[in-house]
């Protein structure tokens with residue numbers, strides 16, 4: 468957790484320098500309740516204060532909203548593709564398998580951002596290899612973009628701050 472904190476701090480400091488690189492994203496993965504969202508929210512607040520646009524996409528609620536109105540879907544997905552920075556919170560949370568819509572649209576979003584080198588802040592309970600079991604194209608792109616800023620907090624219930 469300390470390493471994840473230091474990584475988030477380092478990422479924030481280096482952001483301006485690396486934002487146009489392929490390795491311009493950060494992911495905090497693993498144990499629930501250990502502060503992944505908290506840290507990436509702090510990164511987001513810092514970037515916003517420096518005039519960077521950050522769009523927040525909480526996985527479960529975000530897809531519910533997108534799926535509620537199919538006519539609006541292309542526009543909503545487009546915003547997620549084009550945001551200066553996209554904060555994807557709790558990726559692949561919930562269902563055991565992503566839906567067909569999630570699969571297709573999520574690949575489109577990640578691939579667009581990969582091609583255009585647009586940064587992402589990612590939190591997830593899943594590891595990269597678990598993500599790859601859902602979609603290797605997505606998992607491997609995330610892996611490459613987060614190569615320099617990736618923290619995996621091993622499962623250990625004692626690290627769940629909500630239980631403390």
Ligand SMILES: Nc1ncnc2c1ncn2[C@@H]1O[C@H](COP(=O)(O)OP(=O)(O)OP(=O)(O)O)[C@@H](O)[C@H]1O
Nearest residue numbers: 498499500501502503504505506557590592628629
């Ligand atoms: N550094 C911290 N200092 C104090 N409280 C913290 C800190 N980090 C996280 N918390 C608190 O601990 C709780 C869990 O944090 P958070 O929601 O960020 O965890 P998470 O890893 O995103 O969990 P999940 O995987 O379930 O989404 C929250 O109530 C949060 O406010």
Ligand SMILES: [Mg+2]
Nearest residue numbers: 503504557590
């Ligand atoms: Mg969280």
